[in-house]
Amino acid sequence: xxxxxxxxxxxxxxxxxxxxxxxxxxxxxxxxxxxxxxxxxxxxxxxxxxxxxxxxxxxxxxxxxxxxxxxxxxxxxxxxxxxxxxxxxxxxxxxxxxxxxxxxxxxxxxxxxxxxxxxxxxxxxxxxx
Numbered sequence: 001x002x003x004x005x006x007x008x009x010x011x012x013x014x015x016x017x018x019x020x021x022x023x024x025x026x027x028x029x030x031x032x033x034x035x036x037x038x039x040x041x042x043x044x045x046x047x048x049x050x051x052x053x054x055x056x057x058x059x060x061x062x063x064x065x066x067x068x069x070x071x072x073x074x075x076x077x078x079x080x081x082x083x084x085x086x087x088x089x090x091x092x093x094x095x096x097x098x099x100x101x102x103x104x105x106x107x108x109x110x111x112x113x114x115x116x117x118x119x120x121x122x123x124x125x126x127x128x129x
Contacts, residue, residue, distance in 0.1 A: 005041050005094035019067050023059045026067050029098070033108050036075045036101040040064055046095040048086040060097060068099055077101035081110075 007013045008027065015027035018038060029037040040063055042056045049057075068080045083098040085091075100108070 003045060003092070003094050005092055005096065006045055009041070009043050018070070019063065021063070023056055024063050026063065026099075033098075034077075034101050034103060034106060036071050036077065036099075038067060038071065038099040040067065040097045040099065042095055047093050048090060048095055049084065050086065052095060064097055064099060071099060071101050075101050077103050 004013065008015045009025055015025075017025060017027045019026040019040075022043070024040055024042055026038050026040045029039050040060055042052070042060060044053070044056065046052045046056070064082060068082075071077060071080060079102040081098075081100040081102055083100060084096070102108070
C-alpha cells in the first residue's frame, strides 16, 4: 500500500510523534495551520469515517481528549479546533483527525461563501423528508 500515514506508522517515514499507543499515533502536522497542529491516525488503515471500526473510533475520541489537554497545557493555547474530512477535501486517504490549537489574535479562520449557503429550513427539509 502506498499510504504515507501507513509508512509513518511503520517507521518508514519519520514523524514528530507526541502520543502513541497500540491503536493510534499522534504527530505534528508538517504543514501546520497553527503551532502544535496535530494529526491523530489509527494504526489500522481505514480510508475515512465511514470505514471506521467503532472501537477504534471511540479510542480516537478518547485520545483526542487526552492530546487536546496536553496541547493546551504545554502550548498555552486558548482552545482546540477538531477537524476531520471524509472523501472530498481529504488529501490523504487514511482516516485522520486534526487537532488545531487556537491562539488569541491568530489569523486561522474557517470561512465560507455566505452567498452559497441555502436557507436552513430548506436544508432541514432535504435531510429529514
